[in-house]
Amino acid sequence: MTGTPVHPAHWPAPAASGPVDATVTVPGSKSVTNRGLVLAALAAEPGWLRRPLRSRDTLLMAEALRAMGVRIEETVSSDSGDAPGGGEAWRIIPAGLHGPATVDVGNAGTVMRFLPPVAALANGPVRFDGDPRSYERPLHGVINGLRALGARIEDDGRGALPLTVHGGGALDGGPVEIDASSSSQFVSALLLSAPRFNQGVELRHTGAALPSLPHIRMTVDMLRAAGAAVDTPEAGGERNVWRVAPSALLGRDLVVEPDLSNAQPFLAAALVTGGRVTIPDWPEHTTQPGDALRAIFTEMGGSCELGRDGLTFTGSGRVHGIDVDLSDVGELTPGIAAVAALADSESVLRGVAHLRLHETDRLAALTKEINGLGGDVTETADGLRIRPRPLHGGVFHTYDDHRLATAAAIIGLAVGGVEVENVATTAKTLPDFPGLWTGMLGTERAAAPAPRA
Numbered sequence: 001m002t003g004t005p006v007h008p009a010h011w012p013a014p015a016a017s018g019p020v021d022a023t024v025t026v027p028g029s030k031s032v033t034n035r036g037l038v039l040a041a042l043a044a045e046p047g048w049l050r051r052p053l054r055s056r057d058t059l060l061m062a063e064a065l066r067a068m069g070v071r072i073e074e075t076v077s078s079d080s081g082d083a084p085g086g087g088e089a090w091r092i093i094p095a096g097l098h099g100p101a102t103v104d105v106g107n108a109g110t111v112m113r114f115l116p117p118v119a120a121l122a123n124g125p126v127r128f129d130g131d132p133r134s135y136e137r138p139l140h141g142v143i144n145g146l147r148a149l150g151a152r153i154e155d156d157g158r159g160a161l162p163l164t165v166h167g168g169g170a171l172d173g174g175p176v177e178i179d180a181s182s183s184s185q186f187v188s189a190l191l192l193s194a195p196r197f198n199q200g201v202e203l204r205h206t207g208a209a210l211p212s213l214p215h216i217r218m219t220v221d222m223l224r225a226a227g228a229a230v231d232t233p234e235a236g237g238e239r240n241v242w243r244v245a246p247s248a249l250l251g252r253d254l255v256v257e258p259d260l261s262n263a264q265p266f267l268a269a270a271l272v273t274g275g276r277v278t279i280p281d282w283p284e285h286t287t288q289p290g291d292a293l294r295a296i297f298t299e300m301g302g303s304c305e306l307g308r309d310g311l312t313f314t315g316s317g318r319v320h321g322i323d324v325d326l327s328d329v330g331e332l333t334p335g336i337a338a339v340a341a342l343a344d345s346e347s348v349l350r351g352v353a354h355l356r357l358h359e360t361d362r363l364a365a366l367t368k369e370i371n372g373l374g375g376d377v378t379e380t381a382d383g384l385r386i387r388p389r390p391l392h393g394g395v396f397h398t399y400d401d402h403r404l405a406t407a408a409a410i411i412g413l414a415v416g417g418v419e420v421e422n423v424a425t426t427a428k429t430l431p432d433f434p435g436l437w438t439g440m441l442g443t444e445r446a447a448a449p450a451p452r453a
């Protein structure tokens with residue numbers, strides 16, 4: 001392990017003493033939970049979310065919907081937590097949406113983008129505010145889009161928080177063009193509420209490349225599963241256009257998949273230590289971007305098998321660099337950068353310029369912090385170039401970014417003396433990350449691997 005912390009408030013990232021061999025149950029998906037909450041709140045009847053993620057981002061979403069009149073009851077069923085119907089469940093009971101209300105978005109992209117359209121459907125003013133960083137994250141696509149669709153919004157003209165949506169109880173809807181090149185969440189936001197707009201929506205993205213396409217597919221899939229008619233005329237040659245017809249939404253009974261992006265550090269631990277990690281309940285089919293880790297980490301030196309027990313990822317003991325376009329799966333970048341810093345060859349991570357506007361400027365933060373441990377990372381116009389170097393211990397700053405903290409933990413497995421500043425920031429999307437991490441390490445195989453049963 002790592003000895004005395006250099007700063008008592010910092011978390012000494014545990015080094016692995018051998019190959020990890022663990023099964024890690026990862027909590028529910030942030031993206032599915034927060035879409036599920038919004039769709040259930042807009043539905044015509046009550047619904048259930050089972051195994052929801054309970055983390056800062058999802059609790060802020062639930063609190064905001066409650067502030068607008070929705071009832072959300074948190075229950076723990078006495079059935080086994082392993083059964084699809086067992087464990088924690090939230091019952092969502094929609095009601096007439098109303099202001100006055102205040103919404104704290106924290107630093108949750110899903111809350112700051114998905115809820116202004118909901119507020120436009122409410123009766124009365126809804127004020128949006130959040131962490132200092134939320135003032136810097138782009139929101140112009142949602143603000144401009146909603147105004148074009150008939151909403152009244154009071155803001156300071158920067159295309160960002162804070163703002164007040166003066167809901168009129170209904171919204172015209174209709175055709176609208178936005179530039180969503182800085183966040184796919186602008187598109188998801190307008191689509192999620194669109195069945196409740198009088199004319200639905202015909203949404204067209206007009207800017208440069210659109211990031212995080214799997215997250216838009218997740219929005220479309222979940223809308224359809226709730227009974228909405230969504231047309232994506234891509235097949236007819238019309239790209240970046242979505243049509244949602246006005247309709248009532250059904251109350252669903254939805255079991256939330258594990259968060260595959262939060263599975264990343266655990267899979268990375270298998271890769272970096274040449275060990276083996278199983279993630280139970282890995283879905284066979286999913287729109288979550290984390291599913292891409294099967295291919296990405298395999299290319300970086302491991303192998304994986306999807307079976308009855310879940311996804312088992314096995315490291316080979318060697319870690320290779322990678323040249324990869326991450327525009328579809330940008331939220332995986334910090335974890336991939338951490339593994340790349342420990343690889344046997346150079347990596348180039350492309351297509352993720354929009355990460356400069358995430359929880360922090362992730363490209364600058366990863367460059368500074370990995371280089372602070374002796375690494376050689378340079379920023380490119382749209383990503384990172386990472387040349388592995390022998391690393392040493394030191395403080396890894398996290399800038400209130402959960403994925404910076406988990407990236408630091410990955411590096412700490414292989415590099416003694418890494419101190420993670422504010423590891424508690426992982427609570428944005430992952431309750432008790434340090435507990436899960438040390439639990440995984442508690443099951444490390446001894447230096448000589450024990451025979452498998």
Ligand SMILES: O=C(O)C1=C[C@@H](OP(=O)(O)O)[C@@H](O)[C@H](O)C1
Pocket residue numbers: 030031109110182183184185188211212215330331354
């Ligand atoms: O819709 C979603 O649930 C998300 C979309 C993506 O946002 P961007 O398109 O802004 O990168 C992703 O990075 C974020 O973590 C979650």
Ligand SMILES: C=C(OP(=O)(O)O)C(=O)O
Pocket residue numbers: 107108109110331358359403429
């Ligand atoms: C970009 C992320 O979050 P947000 O939903 O706040 O945009 C993320 O979780 O990596």
